[in-house]
Amino acid sequence: MKKLSSKTLGSLGAAIAVPGYDRSAVRPGIVHFGLGNFHRVHQAVYVDRCLHKPGNEGWGICGVELIDVPATRAKAEAYRAQDCLYTVTEYAPDGAASTRVIGAMVDYLHAPDDPEAVLARLSHADTRIVSLTITEGGYNLDETTGVFKLDTPEVALDLAGGPPRTAFGYIVEALRRRREQGTKPFTVMSCDNLRHNGGTARKAIVSFARARDAGLAAWIEAEVDFPNSMVDRIAPQIPPEVKERLNKRSDIDDAVPALGETFSQWVLEDDFRAGRPPFEEVGVEMRDDVPAFEFMKGRMLNASHILLAMPGILMGYRIVHQALADTRLHRLLETFLDRDAIPRIEGPKGVSLEEYKNAVLERFSNPAINDQLLRIAFDTTAKIPVFHSKTLEMLLADGGDLRREAFFLACFGAYLTGKDDRGEAFDVVEPRLSEQDWELVRGGNPLDLLRTSPFAKLGLAEHMEFAKLYAGYVASIQATSAGQTLAALLVETA
Structure with missing residues (x-):
């Protein structure tokens, strides 16, 4: 050479x-x-x-x-x-x-x-x-x-x-x-x-x-x-x-x-x-319409990236394209984009949100990139409020289907334990969680994750429907696995 x-x-x-x-x-x-x-x-x-x-x-x-x-x-x-x-x-x-x-x-x-x-x-x-x-x-x-x-x-x-x-x-x-x-x-x-x-x-x-x-x-x-x-x-x-x-x-x-x-x-x-x-x-x-592109990318690409990472890591995957090759995870992302994100986004002039969605999924499927799910998961507490809060707020306001977002946050709570469905350990790097936040996370009440500093202002723990869904997914992941919980969710929302 x-x-x-x-x-x-x-x-x-x-x-x-x-x-x-x-x-x-x-x-x-x-x-x-x-x-x-x-x-x-x-x-x-x-x-x-x-x-x-x-x-x-x-x-x-x-x-x-x-x-x-x-x-x-x-x-x-x-x-x-x-x-x-x-x-x-x-x-x-x-x-x-x-x-x-x-x-x-x-x-x-x-x-x-x-x-x-x-x-x-x-x-x-x-x-x-x-x-x-x-x-x-x-x-x-x-x-x-x-x-x-x-x-x-x-x-x-x-x-x-x-x-x-x-x-x-x-x-x-x-x-x-x-x-x-x-x-x-x-x-x-x-x-x-x-x-x-x-x-x-x-x-x-x-x-x-x-x-x-x-x-x-x-x-x-x-x-x-x-x-x-x-x-x-x-x-x-x-x-x-x-x-x-x-x-x-x-x-x-x-x-x-x-x-x-x-x-x-x-x-x-x-x-x-x-x-x-x-x-x-x-x-x-x-x-001069950069914000429209920011909203589109943040609420579609970045939101999907972290949505893939949380259950993907729990299900034992470590590489992006390998996780997306799992039909359950592919369907989760596609359904999230089709039903939760795109209907609540006004895209930039001249840009097709459907074509953008297809490009996102194609890019995530690229095997040569070999991107690491744990890289994407780094500092998730900084990313969820940025890339998911607006979609969550709109779903709560217009009576939308909260199940995918509730499942996602339940997976995040399980991710913070540092062990996947098979019991294999992985590193969790969340520099924005304070000692008080970690006390809430480890306190035994699953709803307390929603009360930590990154999420408290969203008021999710006090929203009766969301809290019930979230607690149900937490219990299911603990009793079975993230993979089985996701499979059940996809059957419910087919």
């Missing part, structure tokens, strides 16, 4: 697409926080396409890593050794695959090693966009009040002074310097999978700034753009065996290969006073 670097680009196989632009001329115009797999197969790929358009040399990416653990240090070394290059292999549902080298990232900074280098890059006039994929829960907003939490340890340390540790600390300090220097502010572009992600980023950053300097916060509110976007592409984790498979296929020794499905979507508000790449020329949908 050939080592991946700028020197070896010209000697890779003919089947490997490589950057067709002069990378030596590319300058960082985008600084990105959160260089995980999703960014690498989504935003970075779109930027790479833009760099193939003449006159866009100023839109390279500088990646920033905030976490200081051995794995991130190893990743930093790998990017440096490979001149920030990496491969992306795309798999279609029919098994067809292609590999390309992404050259959009031209610099990579490990912030704990040199915080000042990060601030210098952020403060440089060439930096016109700062983008974020820091996860849905990474914006540090209280789930009940929506208020930015100033007392979390790293935020409190940032506010106390010294080198920043959080994205908020870096962004606000850089904006302070730009204001002081008379440099125009950059745009902050969230690419995280949450509704109103631009508005969420604005709230977090302005709140942090206000805790430092009210005048600076007012300037940020007035001068900094925070476009909303809807992003979509499945980007699974890359365990060692998948890395080996990808590199064997490409015949490239890539220390950090990435994998993605062929489907990719990015809907973005055109709110960039500081300028932007020609996204509309490379497949990005520049629209």
Whole structure:
């Protein structure tokens, strides 16, 4: 296998697409926080396409890593050794695959090693966009009040002074310097999978700034753009065996290969006073109705993803496409979409919800992606209120069928025990459940799960019909199994 670097680009196989632009001329115009797999197969790929358009040399990416653990240090070394290059292999549902080298990232900074280098890059006039994929829960907003939490340890340390540790600390300090220097502010572009992600980023950053300097916060509110976007592409984790498979296929020794499905979507508000790449020329949908796409994706794709994960894990599955191949789980998702979700969604203009549903199920069935159900289940307490609450509220309001949602939450309660129907253990990672929440979960009253902080405001424990259905499914799962309970549910609702 050939080592991946700028020197070896010209000697890779003919089947490997490589950057067709002069990378030596590319300058960082985008600084990105959160260089995980999703960014690498989504935003970075779109930027790479833009760099193939003449006159866009100023839109390279500088990646920033905030976490200081051995794995991130190893990743930093790998990017440096490979001149920030990496491969992306795309798999279609029919098994067809292609590999390309992404050259959009031209610099990579490990912030704990040199915080000042990060601030210098952020403060440089060439930096016109700062983008974020820091996860849905990474914006540090209280789930009940929506208020930015100033007392979390790293935020409190940032506010106390010294080198920043959080994205908020870096962004606000850089904006302070730009204001002081008379440099125009950059745009902050969230690419995280949450509704109103631009508005969420604005709230977090302005709140942090206000805790430092009210005048600076007012300037940020007035001068900094925070476009909303809807992003979509499945980007699974890359365990060692998948890395080996990808590199064997490409015949490239890539220390950090990435994998993605062929489907990719990015809907973005055109709110960039500081300028932007020609996204509309490379497949990005520049629209002013981003919320409609957010609602559609959240309440169909994301809601279905987590709906599949909860009973799927209990039934012994660990891979998405294998779970969906179980006709019971496939019918659960299809019925949920047809009866619960789609009738209560007003889709974006020109978009067929039926076609979108079919695309979702086809994407979940892609065996090459090999996506992990436990990855999807990570931090479920943050996802259920975001992706299921609106459908639940509408079902409760219009007298809809509550059985699928009640079954889903009963499965979530069983999932929190960390054992599936066969008694096999799995890791449960729910950082948003407090000690008091866990006391409720383990207290013996199944309805108390509905009273934990993520779900209390939905009032489900006090809704007589929902509570009865939910308690019945809890008892059935405990007495039989999630699989048998689901089979009975499907017979009832046929």
